[in-house]
Amino acid sequence: MKKFVYLFKEADGKNKALFGGKGANLADMTNLGMPVPQGFIITTEACNQYYRDGRMINDVITAQIRQKLDALEKMTGKKFGDVNNPLLVSVRSGARVSMPGMMDTILNLGLNDEVVVGLANLTGNERFAYDSYRRFIQMFSDVVMQQDKSKYERILDKIKTEKKVQDLTADDLKEIVKLFKDLYKKSQGEDFPQEPQTQLIEAVKAVFRSWDNDRANVYRRMHDIPYEWGTAVNVQSMVFGNMGDESGTGVAFSRNPATGENVFYGEYLMNAQGEDVVAGIRTPLPISTLEKQNPKVYKQFYDIAKKLEKHNKDMQDMEFTIENGKLYMLQTRNGKRTAKAALKIAVDLVSEKLITEKEALMMIDPKQLDALLHPQFDNAALKKAKVIAEALPASPGAACGKICFTAERAKELGGKKGKVVLVRLETSPEDIEGMAASQGILTARGGMTSHAAVVARGMGTACVAGCSDIKFAADEKSFTLGGKKYKEGDVISFDGSTGKIYDGEVKTEPAKISGEFATIMAWADKYRKLQVRTNADNPADAKNAFNFGAEGVGLCRTEHMFFDAERIPAVREMIVSTTVEERKKALAKLLPMQKKDFKGIYKAMQGKAVTIRFLDPPLHEFLPHEDAEIKTLAKEMGLTFDRLKQTVSDLHEFNPMMGHRGLRLAVTYPEIAEMQTQAVIEAAIEVSKAEGYEIVPEIMIPLSCDSKEFKYVRDIVAAKADEVIAKKGASMHYKIGTMIEIPRAAVTADEIAKSAEFFSFGTNDLTQMTYGFSRDDAAKFLSVYYSKKIFESDPFARLDQNGVGKLVKMAAELGRTTRPDIKLGICGEHGGDPSSIEFCHNIGLTYVSCSPYRVPIARLAAAQANIKNPRK
């Protein structure tokens, strides 16, 4: 029979897939002889079995749970449900990777009307016993029975108000327990379960169920965690931080998770349970205080922390409880950290000889670097800015945006739509999507380990926490700070590195790569084989990317230049032309402008390769579609309304994505490709001459689907290029290649490679064509696909290796059969996504090209890919 349940001491600390991260670490600590309250792990396989059985825990698993419970009773000498010496347990989720706050936890399980009396007698602390019982009822009702928790909160508030105290007496708590049990019965239609075995099985089910709740699903999609991993459940005997003033609980990091400094860092609360620290309701004390308060316990904890750090070769994030002066380790894990801290810790661990350079590179999540690449506050602007408050610097970065008070509103107005900051009393797991859409998060309550702080650091989003100066209006639709009233839409700025909050907008400046960041990048360059280029359409972007280490431009989209207000008249003139001569006349006006752009980009890239893609979008994109606008434009262009309207309607397409665009335009209007060729070649000749670079222009023809089609356009371009070179008396090599972004191009790549000198995979369009859905339209139905688990990740963000990737791989192989040295790149958005970069490395591409801000991410991801799977 399959083993679904393991005691901590039976489990393998290396096998996180089976035991989850928390379980594996508890096993590890047990085996290292550390003071861990004992317990057992119900494996991730049991979770998957639960779902396969239709959300039921089958008899085999139930029996194994009983069996391990017996063993636990023997180990602890306590008994589940025993009045004289009761065993109480916590039930916690523990997935393969940490998903903080996403799933459910139940504490104090095993209490009932009789056991609570026994516990009071045993501890001589009636207040503690009833406080534990009321917490348990509340958690069980909320987490296991999914009742409305605010009703319980309201009872608690009511009693507190009546008694006019914060700290309730044992009698108060007894009354509360009674009221809670009444409410439970009213809500549930039955009494609060008194049988501890029943409580346990229901709690385990609840944890399994929470693997599939909405916020867990969103979190997994954001972090590429497969649904099929499942979660383990950890059942651990309870120790009590709320047993009186000799008890307490806390969390600590072995190094500073915000800066990476090698100093012990954390918070604790005496006479409290873990939830009180994490929820951020009471403001905890810094860990340094413990050194004074209880030096023995502090020393023991400190030693354990250092030992764990050495054992796990990484900074540790630990939870502990002190029960009547005795230390217990509840959890350890590699700690989440800011990007800045991640870099410093990695570099420090190498200096400390704990890890190698390669291991250092592997321990940094490339996506996290994003946080360091975005603008910081401009120093000059900062000096002039008005500081209105200062609070905890919970997650670094500069944030500036319009105030939103709810996550929903932030989702509506933020993200790609605009810059918003989320200002909240405190955040909760439901807020995760709104947090992701914000530039930064500002909370009035909670500390450095509050929900807002932990999640913001994980996301690389700026966060200032615990700003108690913020006074919210009763309707929570405005607040006052620094004597001023702020309402939705007002702009504030704050700095997650300093904790300072500023009135209004503060100017920002681009990020720089220096210090540990530069060290890590240098190591990455040393170990990677894949080149990293950038997508840049103008000299400014090119310069930015160059500074971030781009080794060339992989995609310069020329149409972006066409949309410029100064140029679009000539573009439109070209479109309404009815003869080749008219069209050439209009194109002649565009020539000097295009040339100027290209010269700027060549200069910015200082002689590195620049791949210029020829005109791609359908021509109707350059014309208005509403009658009123057509009327205005017709007047401007000296045309009749009917004439222009006719052009617009002639250009109308049923499926523009699959219409007259890309090289199809060059087939119909070769003169457009000729003008662009002239601009590219002349620009390259002139910059080469002026700067002494040896530029080899790369001309990229978009949207090929056929070898003859590509060759037709290639020949036109080559003829024009040769003509321009000859006319200028220059000697210049150039390359002509194509985008592979249509399935047919991928499957006929061997034929296309006969005349194409390079391929660049345009995986945005290739994904659309391969899946047969357009990005614009798919958003509507893909949300259903996510909620039904048909798709687990967004194929536009993460390359679909099963389908689209198969075509990319096939095309790469076919291309190389014809032309073994063919240059292969990728220039879709996937070029900046680490998992897709790993795929590109594995199939032997030459380079990836991504947006300037993703260049350092790609450099690191490429190094990681080569460390995992070295390329010969």
Add this chain to the structure above:
Amino acid sequence: MKKFVYLFKEADGKNKALFGGKGANLADMTNLGMPVPQGFIITTEACNQYYRDGRMINDVITAQIRQKLDALEKMTGKKFGDVNNPLLVSVRSGARVSMPGMMDTILNLGLNDEVVVGLANLTGNERFAYDSYRRFIQMFSDVVMQQDKSKYERILDKIKTEKKVQDLTADDLKEIVKLFKDLYKKSQGEDFPQEPQTQLIEAVKAVFRSWDNDRANVYRRMHDIPYEWGTAVNVQSMVFGNMGDESGTGVAFSRNPATGENVFYGEYLMNAQGEDVVAGIRTPLPISTLEKQNPKVYKQFYDIAKKLEKHNKDMQDMEFTIENGKLYMLQTRNGKRTAKAALKIAVDLVSEKLITEKEALMMIDPKQLDALLHPQFDNAALKKAKVIAEALPASPGAACGKICFTAERAKELGGKKGKVVLVRLETSPEDIEGMAASQGILTARGGMTSHAAVVARGMGTACVAGCSDIKFAADEKSFTLGGKKYKEGDVISFDGSTGKIYDGEVKTEPAKISGEFATIMAWADKYRKLQVRTNADNPADAKNAFNFGAEGVGLCRTEHMFFDAERIPAVREMIVSTTVEERKKALAKLLPMQKKDFKGIYKAMQGKAVTIRFLDPPLHEFLPHEDAEIKTLAKEMGLTFDRLKQTVSDLHEFNPMMGHRGLRLAVTYPEIAEMQTQAVIEAAIEVSKAEGYEIVPEIMIPLSCDSKEFKYVRDIVAAKADEVIAKKGASMHYKIGTMIEIPRAAVTADEIAKSAEFFSFGTNDLTQMTYGFSRDDAAKFLSVYYSKKIFESDPFARLDQNGVGKLVKMAAELGRTTRPDIKLGICGEHGGDPSSIEFCHNIGLTYVSCSPYRVPIARLAAAQANIKNPRK
């Protein structure tokens, strides 16, 4: 050095690829000792070389032409350009397969101002000599120099009018020659070329050039003839049918090309050149007349014809000339014939033991059967119809439609847009597209071998020719016939099998398969391995296809039923539903209607397999888009305008082809798939019970792109099907499969096959997605692709084996790795295209499914595929 030019006696009669059909047959006849005027062939390789050299005939080829010309002079004892004994030649095109009238011919080449005098002296026939010269100047100006031929015609007409005669004297012709030469000089800026060598090289160039003219390109695309085949040129010493009353020229078939009867069949004209017969200007005599006029020559020709028929194992189409009583064979080829004749000839040749059944099957072009499958006139209607004239039954079939007088107009109004008939004085090669768009062609002039007749037979289009009763108005915008005036848009009918023309519309009835057609179909079934199913959306189509031999329904599109006026209200009610309950209520109204359709189809197919595809189009297709229509509908539905407008705008898609359709609808609204499942299963159970058939319903899910996605919908369908079967207490097997019409489905077919029991390749959509262009939008730019030879055939008509076919093959192989017995079919339009059917056979598909009228075509094509490449 490569040999580009061969004497007839040097060439290989089997190698049509190199020598072209005409050249190979001339070589064959020469080697069989038949009286062929000698000459030489410039190969198809020379043609390709001409294009590679930038439309120039290079020195190597020129030298070889001179050399063979010398040899020809020695063989004939005549000399090129010699006044006393001149050699004159014809220069004709000759591609691998016959392309009648598509390319150019020049006769009488070698004449100049001096040679014409010598020819007159030599033949003692000055009139003949100058008639030949004026013809040569006229042809050379038109064909080689591409001058406007009407100017020459006008001179001829003017002289004829002045002289008030039809037959001109030698002096008249001398004057015409002078006027022609003046016109040539005026048009060309130089004298008419007197050097025969120059004339020859220019003529050869003109023939090569004509390979690339518009009408040849259109013809090739219609007949799938690759551009790269090129044409050969045949230079043959002239014999003269216009040397007087002992001379003549004609064309004849060894059997009747219209009916297939084994009777000698043809026409000739005395004192004429070939062009006079083919052009249909003078009405020729039947070949039987020759038997009386010149029994010796007739006997000789008849014997040669029978010998050639035996040699080539097929009916022959021959051209001959009689020069002063001596017979010369100018050409033979396997004759074009009507579909009816093709079947009779093939069956007869088997009876005559000349060929085997397999050879008989191979000699019929499956596409030609189309002509026999379309409606014939209804006998009862025919009796009541008013015959207004009778003329030559030039190509069989019933035609009925609105009159058009120009090919352009026929193209505009005909084809898919409506039924038209083209009525012309005579047709010319420029008319080919208009002819293709017409139901039939009616000409006032020309015989059974006129351009109209030959082309119509080739196309399988009805034609009645030479109806001299038709009197055209001066503006050619109306005609009178049978005392009535007919103008554009008036309807007439005619029967190409009887030559009868009827006033107005005559009712038609479906075709039947009997006689030789039935014999051939029986043979086809005996030799084919591929099953043939039909695409049918209603009982009538299914019944029709069943009668044509369909072995099942491969595609029943359920949405066609949804558009029915009676049903669309319920469909719309379903679409505007905002809750599942509302939607189910609307679907419940559709259920009985769908069920009724399915029952009808099951009955029509008498227990054969029926594959029913679930709802495919995006929902917005069922709603109006114009405000006025929305207003009306809103009122009908009892909704506000704003509410309905909102639904329409919510459903709007940027690229509907890549939008919310196919199984994506079932993912979002499983209740639609459930309703359809219920209808399918209940219908199958009820018909099985009533008729005693063992129906195994096949449910086809459209547009899968992913295995999880497919499985999600499959599971919903299976659950519903099982529920219905259980509820009815029936026992019924069913199959659930998917269309493979998205590239990703093809590349992940191994995964999809885990839960799909069959695949059907939807090659219409697969072609669109694989090429990345939508059919609706591509029409605009594909015309440029054809004219630039980037594409040679329409990938929607003929499966693109290089690209789309590669995906189909891959999917078939992947599918079989998972499920070795997976049923594989194709249901795109390609299912009825012979070359695509051959491909489907070769990659081992189980069946093809095509429109009912294509079922017999597919049966024959499948047999041919298996004869070429037998499947084990």
